[in-house]
Amino acid sequence: MNKRSVLHSVAAMAIISAVGILPGSPLFAGSKEIVYITPNINLSFWRYMSKGVESIATKQGYKFQALNSNDEARTQLSNAQDAIARGVAGIILSPTDSSTAPSVLELAEKAGIPVVISDIGTNSGEYVSIISSDNYEGANGVGKALAAALKAKGWESNSVGIVAVSQARKNGQARTKGFRDAMKEAGIAKEAGFQQLRSYTVDETFKFTQDMLTASPGMKGIFIQSDQPTIGALKAIRAARRQGDVLVAAFDGIPEFIDLLKSGDILVTGMQQPYLMGQRATETLFQALGGATPPKEIAVPVLVVTTENLESQLPTVKETVFANEGL
Structure with a gap:
């Protein structure tokens, strides 16, 4: 384990102790909130993905909140702490990078809160599923x-x-x-x-x-x-x-x-199809909350859009890429 990973692990255990989480026990079984932890909500890709997560969460009658990590691992960990302290039902995580995800996954596992990773990936840790573009x-x-x-x-x-x-x-x-x-x-x-x-x-x-x-x-x-x-x-x-x-x-x-x-x-x-990815990630999370065992990896196709095929691709692009925003 490298120095960075050790520091993340120590920080994670400190948070677990601070909020009084008992390993393996969900905080509030009746929670009706889904949180999306995103690297940077100000980038359009993550904003579109957030809308995809929100569309499924609210459709299922759950509250939704996006937590912006501002591309900082420390802020990402703090966001995870806040979500776990509130006892959310589940977390959709798009990590700042693959090396920072394990500390968040460790926190969530100790709290018994399921996590679906949407894009970027992780170097290690327990999670329900990874939704990624091909x-x-x-x-x-x-x-x-x-x-x-x-x-x-x-x-x-x-x-x-x-x-x-x-x-x-x-x-x-x-x-x-x-x-x-x-x-x-x-x-x-x-x-x-x-x-x-x-x-x-x-x-x-x-x-x-x-x-x-x-x-x-x-x-x-x-x-x-x-x-x-x-x-x-x-x-x-x-x-x-x-x-x-x-x-x-x-x-x-x-x-x-x-x-x-x-x-x-x-x-x-x-x-990539971020709106669709957000939807798939949240659907997968609800499958897990319902007791199912979703596939560990789910790949979403990438649309190769050129000057020549743009018009035929545009209807799909408007919805699954741009979340019907700005067009």
């Missing part, structure tokens, strides 16, 4: 679309950059591998650079992309593994006057992507 296949599909477009332009000998989500997240690892496997299969071997997102902001990705364009002037493609940061890449490409000269592939989606796909500014994006 990140490998989604990123692989994105890579294949980008590779085909590069080959069509005769750019297969040029380099491609990657701006990745944290590789401490299992979903980030899967996206990187899926994309790289597609590039390798297509014979596109040169990588212009590899950067990991930390703040997940437009400004951060603007700088990453700007640096790649400067260091690798022959870069003809870039893969951004998150939605809002993709806007930063597009701004950097425009600032360098490289529009049409660098093909942009993305992951996830925000409403602005619709027009960007139509215009060709974004060639392809692998759209």
Whole structure:
């Protein structure tokens, strides 16, 4: 066990002691509240997922609350403490990263509160089920679309950059591998650079992309593994006057992507279905609360949306990706 894990475990046990939880015993058997602990509710992906959780929880007659961790492990643990102290019926957890989830799972297990993990994953711990996107296949599909477009332009000998989500997240690892496997299969071997997102902001990705364009002037493609940061890449490409000269592939989606796909500014994006994921996670939690044993892993497909197939995909995208928000 590494130092970080030890600290998380010690913190978890301190919280258990502080709130007076007896190991293995649910706090309030009649609780009618579901809590969603999210990395950052200000990011559209997590907001859409939260709406999916809420839609099922309220339909079942339960109260609902989303607790924002602000991408901080300490805040996430505090949110878990608050939820357990209230004796919620169950928790949907989207951890800040896979290494921070075990401390929350430990708290919930001691309290006898079931947890369903929705996205990101965990390095260890007890949980009902993990609901995840098929990140490998989604990123692989994105890579294949980008590779085909590069080959069509005769750019297969040029380099491609990657701006990745944290590789401490299992979903980030899967996206990187899926994309790289597609590039390798297509014979596109040169990588212009590899950067990991930390703040997940437009400004951060603007700088990453700007640096790649400067260091690798022959870069003809870039893969951004998150939605809002993709806007930063597009701004950097425009600032360098490289529009049409660098093909942009993305992951996830925000409403602005619709027009960007139509215009060709974004060639392809692998759209997870966060609203649907939130629904599946909450349905799975209610199965467990009803005494059933759901599958340990449930994969939700990623929609590979391109300029060409956008119109046919749009009805599904509006509901399961954007939660009917902003369109």
